[in-house]
Amino acid sequence: MKIPPYFEFTSPPRLLAGEGALDHLPYELKALGCQKPLLLRDPGLSVTTLPSLLDRILEEGQIVPAAVFTDLPADAPMSRVMAVAASYRASGCDGLVAVGGGSVLDTAKAAMLVISSGATSFAGVEGFHAFHGAVIPFVLIPTTAGTGSEATTVSVVSHDEKNIKMELVTPRMLPQTAILDPRCTVSLPPKITAATGIDALTHSLEALTGKQANPLSRVHALAAIELVHAHLETVLLNPGDKAARQAMALAAYLAGVSFSNSMVGAVHSLGHGLGAVCHLPHGITMELLLLPVLRHNRPAIEADLKDLAALWSPDLPESERPDFLDSLASFLEAVRKYAKLPATLSEAGVTREQLPAVVERAWMDGSLLTNPVELSKADLLELLEGAF
Template sequence: MTNKYYEFFCPVKVVAGKAALEHIPFELNGLGAQRPMIITDKGVRAAGLLEPVITACEESELEIVSIYDDVPPDSSIAVVRDIAGIYRAEKCDSIIAVGGGSAIDTAKAVNILVSEGGDDIAAYSGAGIIKHPLKPFFVVPTTAGTGSEVTAVAVISDTEKSVKLPFTSSFLLPNAAIIDPRMTLTLPPHITAATAMDALTHATEAFTCIGKNPLSDAYATSAVKKISENLLSVMDNPKDADGRLELAQASTMAGIAFSNSMVGLVHALGHATGAICHLPHGLCMSLYLPYVLEYNLESIREPLGDLLLYLDGPEAYAATPANRRAEAAIAAIRRMRDALYKKCKLPRTLKETGQVEESQLEAIAALALDDGAIMFNPREARLEDAKAILKKAWA
């Protein structure tokens, strides 16, 4: 018997497809909640994405008691405290997060405070601190990339101490993720591209890093297939609701995959680049993915070769000799990046971003080595390895 072992956990009810938003009142009612608060950001409101949510609730006589629409891109403990105060003052009993990663993470943190009590969210930072189920919590993602609707983590900035506080608990998982194609129809092309590449990276790393397991593999491969089959067509036809739904589902599936098998060096480098150069996370993922796969190649040849089937289809897979499939998978990802560059100028190299100096690469490499994701990378990346990858990704 081998030492193989894994854990897999995803209790989130996924409500996906046409008129999914209209299920919110029924689902909330089923949890005994009648006074929901919406947590979102100004961009979501300005894009008109709140109206269908509010209308869906009002038609079922469910009043949205409060709407907080001022979540910043990098949410802080002060914002969380303020929102918790409003929640209590308005006597809300549940939370609906509508937005991307920041709004969802903020809502998770608010749910900790309003459920556990107190005003100091920092007291709950860390793993396994929360011991009880929290208030009813729904997530309506408006991007198709982060997978935050199915992850048990949140990150909030402590701006006074200049640190990011991580929160990890299965109780942070929402009761339901509402995947409605209306929520992503108006995403601008470059955000559609970057967030889809984020999801592709989640799935690819989940499938190739050391925490992979049979259940997360199933989600990861399905996510890769949906992205490779739909991303470029959605870029050409942004109002394609079916394609949008496929991408949104892929993001959720990739989220389920990576939250149960973790990610690797692409994320370690991406987190470091985001921290130092303030590049969007999805863009960082797209930048580093092929270079890290090349670095890991000999350790991941078999699973990466298997991914060719989902990246390029059965004909290409069958036509490629088994010992060349891993390289062909990387080539397929490169072709996808090239196509995205043509369609929306999504950068393929650090130089193309225009936001990174070559002199910053050393600091990015050093910071990446301290990132938790590096533990799950199949190869033991050292400083020199990280610098070599960054050099390749530079231009």
């Protein structure tokens, strides 16, 4: 195993995992010194039983949220982040709890930084490893199994006027506690289950093969890849399988720890570009680009591909193991079939005329720096054409 001459690794937060983990939320909040949290809740949860479950658990634990905030659009803009911070201050809260998908958790992380720093504008917290100081009690509860936001040092929010996404990166953004309870993900529809699952797989594959990989990020990535391979098809075929749901939530968490400590690569650069220009859901962009980019990267990642082939076919002797990229192609094909996901960019509604603009966006994306193979703008366009 190659050990980089220097690397940094931020340990993941305290994790409560398993059915019933959510019931320990009041205990965790009290342990953190929080009695009056601001509860940030994904508006999409209103059609599920999760809000009433959460209310019951908090009531039993004698925790009364000082405020509940649900006005959270997908990819919330900075103004929403500032509104969350204002609500926190106005209600005299002493901690922040967020329950929702990756977008809601990212909003919560950005708001936590604004609140903790006392910043009055977003400019005060923007940047990479730029935040210093103590943070407020902070708990994250994901309701999807993909972004792993509860375990990452990254938050993505959008700019109100410029229609671009902005990244904040700091290890101080991690929650003190993350809670993975299968009751939070069991009602996810197949398309979102598949797309977020592929997102987790992409995080771990890019973290494993990227230039910034280190022995610790590698261990987490391999564990995530194994779990996705073993459980994603199961949850698509049997959405009520709580054990498989929990395994996928754990995979997303592990993938989050991994990529948060070694970055992602060109799949994400292009995916961010497609999201910005064509407004495709992030997981769908990952599903469409993962294989073409890994094939392009192949000359630089042969050793990793051998390890991955062994991971996915542990019972076969080395000489009989299928090539990992072939196995991945079959796996993605099966997931597409179960969840009815598009197989090409054109099927997803992207037009050829949009591709140059996607390349320009991708060219500005920091993930390009960590891709195992250096890519030119022509390479990026070729990859998009290949997925078209």
